[in-house]
Amino acid sequence: MGMLDVNGTSVEVDEEGYLEDLSEWTEEIATAMAAAEDVDLSEEHWDIINFLREYYEEYQIAPAVRVLTKAVGKRLGKAKGNSKYLYSLFPYGPGKQACKYAGLPKPTGCV
């Protein structure tokens, strides 16, 4: 359990940095989480983050990387629907890192 400072207010995160209370999520929190890992969020990052949030809203789970890759390919085109592209945005792993910024729990099946 730890705290993350976001513009003066602090939010609770678990030992791996995932948000404890998903309903607390804001874009500022995502930006702060990324900044802590020296990542500057671009529009391409937000596409993935927003997709993950919509997916969670609809299915109540964080998708596995394979599912994320396929869905991105469908929505944003084949050029982006591959793990090379996703890893270029999220080098620590698109599932783990992007889900964290999106305020989701760690993906099911991510051992």
Next chain:
Amino acid sequence: MATKKFMYVNRKAPYGTVYALEALEVVLIAAAFEQDISLAFIDDGVYQITKEQSTDGIGMKNFSATYKALGDYDINKIYVEKESLDDRGLTADDLMPLVWEDEDDDWAEKPSIKIVSREEMAAVLAAQDVHYSF
């Protein structure tokens, strides 16, 4: 690695015990290993995939929406026993329309649920390599 046929048999109501949720999580994890996965819903297990579930009165998470993600995980062989539906006064219309998208067919949505008789279910079960019973 050779592909094996895995069958996950679901026989219990979705809430009240943790079997249904645990089975669903195991299935989603297993999907990562690209095996040939099927699900069977028998007895009270058929309630797991009924429409319009509400857990408001029991303080549990309603995880029924997650079954709709199975298609994304390439799990599209979902067998439901007709006798179990009949015994409970249920029909196919009471079940969530679980579908999968065929990438090779311009993402056409195809149904994942197959309603089978008890006899057909026995044959489906007999054709599997591995069974998990929940």
